[in-house]
Amino acid sequence: QSALTQPPSASGSPGQSVTISCTGTSGDVGGYNYVSWYQHHPGKAPKLIIYEVTQRPSGVPDRFSGSKSGNTASLTVSGLQAEDDADYYCASWAATSYFFGTGTKVTVL
Amino acid sequence: QVQLQESGPGLVKPSETLSLTCVVSGYSISSGYYWSWMRQPPGEGLEWIATINHRGTTYYNPSLKSRVSISVDTSNNQFSVKLNFVTAADTGMYYCARYRAPGFYFDYWGQGTLVTVSS
Numbered sequence: 001q002s003a004l005t006q007p008p009s010a011s012g013s014p015g016q017s018v019t020i021s022c023t024g025t026s027g028d029v030g031g032y033n034y035v036s037w038y039q040h041h042p043g044k045a046p047k048l049i050i051y052e053v054t055q056r057p058s059g060v061p062d063r064f065s066g067s068k069s070g071n072t073a074s075l076t077v078s079g080l081q082a083e084d085d086a087d088y089y090c091a092s093w094a095a096t097s098y099f100f101g102t103g104t105k106v107t108v109l
Numbered sequence: 110q111v112q113l114q115e116s117g118p119g120l121v122k123p124s125e126t127l128s129l130t131c132v133v134s135g136y137s138i139s140s141g142y143y144w145s146w147m148r149q150p151p152g153e154g155l156e157w158i159a160t161i162n163h164r165g166t167t168y169y170n171p172s173l174k175s176r177v178s179i180s181v182d183t184s185n186n187q188f189s190v191k192l193n194f195v196t197a198a199d200t201g202m203y204y205c206a207r208y209r210a211p212g213f214y215f216d217y218w219g220q221g222t223l224v225t226v227s228s
Contacts, residue, residue, distance in 0.1 A: 032213075036213070036214035038215070038218075044220060045218040045219055046155075046215075046218045048216050048217075051209075051212055052212055052214070057216065089154065089155055093213035098157040098160075
């Protein structure tokens, strides 16, 4: 098992939506409903935005939503705002280890 | 508000031991939950290193297990990680975080500390 696969980049204009995929295997993403997503502005602490595939922590806007189908999880950011310009990482528990995604740089045009 | 702050030497020589500490404020480690270390090499993604709970039960990334140890100091509300026999491949940002299980996610993170392995 290795890092989960994410597209290196995604972009959208303010107000648009962007969806990021996170592909793993049946041993991680597909096998457990324990996918989480993190937003990271360089130089700052990463921030949890989705846990257990679809759950949003308190204070995270409902513009952020998560889903999963088979071995692929997805994060959708609706109504893009300037502050959403950041790196996004998925992560999944895998029984004996924990894997992060390769990361996606979201650019708000 | 839970806050975590990493500290440690910014420069470590090859073959030596990297030691980092994470001080937790706003929450008492002895109250529960799990505590973890991650790292991010330059230009690469995040990698989980190790996790420990308040009782000292440890969990390690199998790929690093032979070189890593994690410990907790509840009296000073901090936890630490040691990585032995470092090489240039161990260069990167190191982050500490609180880990929630079940659920298996990191809900609070530190800002990270940069470690460079070089002679």
